[in-house]
Each structure stands twice: as C-alpha cells, then as structure tokens.
Amino acid sequence: MTNLADLLTGTAARHGDRVAVACGDTRLTYEQLDRAANQVANLLVAHDVEPGDKVAMSFPNLPQFTIVYFGILKTGATVVPLNVLLKSREIAYHLDDSDSIAYVAFEGSPELSIGQAAASASEESESCRSLIVVPADLSHAPWASEPTGFDTVAVEDDATAVLLYTSGTTGRPKGAQLRHSNMRSNAIVSAELFGCDEATPDTYLCVLPLFHSFGQTVIQNSAIALGSKIVMLPRFDASTALQLMRTHRITFFAGVPTMYWALLRAADDGIDVSGVADNLRIAVAGGSALPGEVHKDFFDQFGVTILEGYGLSETSPVTSFSVLGEPPRIGSIGVPIPGVEMKLINDDWSEVADAINDDGYTAIGEIAVRGPNVMKGYYQRPDATREAIHDNWFRTGDLARRDDDGWYYIVDRSKDMIIRGGYNVYPREIEELLMTHPAVSLVAVVGVPHDSHGEEIHAVVVRDLQHGELTEAELVDWAKQRLAAYKYPRVIRFVDSLPMTSTGKILKREL
Secondary structure (H helix, E strand, C coil): CECCCHHHHHHHHHCCCCEEEEECCEEEEHHHHHHHHHHHHHHHHHCCCCCCCEEEEECCCCHHHHHHHHHHHHCCCEEEECCCCCCHHHHHHHHHHHCEEEEEEECCCCCCCHHHHHHHHHHHCCCCCEEEEECCCHHHCCCCCCCCCCCCCCECCCCEEEEEEEEECCEEEEEEEEEHHHHHHHHHHHHHHCCCCCCCCCEEEECCCCCCHHHHHHHHHHHHHCCCEEEECCCCCHHHHHHHHHHCCCCEEEECHHHHHHHHHHHHCCCCCCCHHHHCCEEEECCCCCCHHHHHHHHHHHCCCEEEEEECHHHCCEEEECCCCCCCCCCEEEEECCCCEEEEECCCCCECCCCCCCCCECCCEEEEEECCCCCCEECCCHHHHHHHEECCEEEEEEEEEEECCCCEEEEECCCCCEEECCEEECHHHHHHHHCCCCCEEEEEEEEEEECCCEEEEEEEEEECHHHCCCCHHHHHHHHHCCCCCCCCCCEEEECCCCCECCCCCECHHHC
C-alpha cells in the first residue's frame, strides 16, 4: 500500500525548508507545498470526493498545478489532467468519458479563458458534480481556509493514479490508466538515469506542459522525489527561458525539439547566455528526432550533449534514452531504461529477427514495450486494451530498427500521427469534426514539414457544393472554434476528389 503523493510527503519531511517551486515572485518550500496539497485534499473531501473517484484539472505550468495534482492524489482519487488548450466541447467529452465527478480549473487569462471554458463544460457534463475555479493569487485560493493537515490515503499499487488522455488512430481520445507504481517507478528511474542526487539537488526549468506525462514524470515527480527546485514557466518563450536559466542557475532542462531550435535562435539573436553553460548539467529531449545540427549547435553554445529519449502516455512515459556521458547517435532514441524491455515485432506479434543487415541495423518492426512503466489499460475500453497489450507487452504503433549495440532508431511514427510543436495530433479526430460541416463531403488531414513547429496540419477537402460555397478561411475559422489551438488545420486545400484504394481507403501518401 502506497500513494504517489508519498513522494511529496516524504520530501517535505526530509527537506521542508528547501524551495520546491518558483514561478515569478512566488516561492513555495516543500513544507508549504505539502500543506497546500493537504488543504486541497480537505477541500475535495468536502466536495464528497472519495478514493477511486476521478478528478479532472486544467492548469498551465503554475504552482497551482502541483498543489492540486498532489492534493487529488492524497485523497486516493485519480488525477485527470487536461490540456489547457481544449475547448469546452472537448473538455465535456473528457469529463464524461473519464467519469470525473469534480473539476478543478485555473481561472485563466484574457488570452486563454480556461475558467470560462471549464464552466461551460461542467454544465454540459453529465458526470461532473463540482467545479472549483482557482485564481492566480494563491492567497485567495478556494482551499486557503482549509486545515493544513491530512492523512494521505494509502492505495494499492495497482490503483490508478493518473488517467492520461491520448488520442488514437481510431478517433476520439481515450484514457491511459497509469498506476501509482507506474508513475512512481518511472519518476525515480528517470532521476537515476540522469545522475540526479538528493544531496546536491538540481534546479529544473519546467517548460514542458505538466498536463503531459513527460513534464509530470521527468520534471515534476522526479524533482520532488529528490527535493529539487522546479522553476516554472507558464508559457514557453525562448528569451524568457534563457533569462530564467541564467538567474536561477538552471542545471536541468527538458524540452521538445522546437524548444531547442528556439533557444538557439534566441542565442543567435544576441540574447545574453553567459552563465547558462556554467550551470547547465543535463538537457533532455523527446517528442521527435533532433537534427544533427541542433545537437552540434547546442553543444557548441552550452557545452552539454542533449540526451534523446522515447516514450508514450501509455508508458508513464519514459521507455528509452540515450546514455549519459556517451556521444549522441543522431536519430536514435537510445536504449531501454533499467527495468524496461523493448523488442521489434511484426503485425502478428511475432518478433523481428535479431540479425544485423549489411546497413548495420535489424529489419524494421513495431516497437513493443514491457515493464513497470506500462499502463494497466485504456479506461472502459477493453477491446482497445486487448489490441494494445498482449502477455504484458504493449505495442506502440511506432516503427523502428535496432543497431548491434541495442540502440533503437525510429523510422516512422504511428501511421497517421502528426507532431505539431511537440503536441501529438491524430488526424482522424480532426477529420471526424470537419465531416460534420454541412459543406464538407470528404476530408483527409495530413502533416507537412514546418520550420518551427516540426509539422503543420493541412486538410485536403472535397466540398459538397449543394450547401453553398465554402472558403478556406471560413473552414479554418469554423474548426478553430471547435478544436484546441494545436489541433485545428492552418491550411485548407480544396480538391475535386481524393485518391483511394479499391476498398475505399484514402491514399494519404499521395496527398
């Protein structure tokens, strides 16, 4: 019996005076963070939240995220972190699909009205009974008057700590059930992987969204496990990030490739980076492959080799990483982390031959993963779970090959997935929405290369002219109102027909 929240409780007992979180002018010690999480737990219990219930939350990278996250866990409930860019229609779907009985949301800003979307969604939701809106000022938090003591509920290791929504090629998002043991072990192994030490704690810059598993595990939970300091940046900006790296003497940075590209551009544009290289110890990347020139330029500028890794929401997320202290192997996602197994499989789950071909690699196969990081299944989707997990092996949908040293190299992602600015976008969800427009007859969504975002979202559309003329701008605006900012297509191309197979499947590779 344990609880992922014990990471915070234990560190608060050992290092209560250490700074846990810094954001703007706000500083919270571990003791203050733990007490605030206890207050959230007491507030949730007052709202009739019980162990095993689901509680959704929507916050950018602010201290409130961590406070609410651990407050939910302390009650024995499951955290359902939602992307802050979701529209009210999308939020309502997540609330009902997860059976969330309560929803804690940041009030937002004029640019991003999270609270307004949360209010609309909670009214539309059938499962959500309580909405708690949290202001920016912590002194006015809705839990401010609650007691600061709370006995964390012990749960079975197999209990679900986090229900993390991930889109799939089959359409609408589905929730990956991550156990307390999944999240705890992945956080601790990640910290060990990067040589983190509780006696000489790192200072992390948190620019990865905490509502994603990468930010939760590699930054938040790993840092808290060892009493490290987390400097939060609510919205990534390269110049601001470099300034924070200098003033806070950041030792640990994690980001997606577009962030590294932006940091290098900011440095080239004359931003003062003196002092950054003196302190930076670890730089890690995930999401998509880093070009060789980014590796070289970052090392030349900051004196640190970027470590690249691989993972998925369903694997808590870290599955493999390049090796600390070794030179980068461009295009590689590294080797399996301790305790995790990886193999390459065929469509029928049979293993790809280990033989190394003349090009220095095995044959291409789909990556399968087994270990303490693998989810227990998709929430209320037994068929999808059976399709994804066999004999404790999880098939990722990503194609790769392996070299003679056991390093893996991604050669293609899940068949249709687009990665835009580090966010996973699955075309089918967008296609299904666009097809509800009366003037759309048929649509295919594809990703095309983009200099700063990695990929951009393009929709190729066959119009239904019986419903009047439809312009590209009108359809973009229509989609923008219904999809998160990272999802809606920026470019619409109208065509008379789409290329198809004899069975009626759209040939996206010809688009």
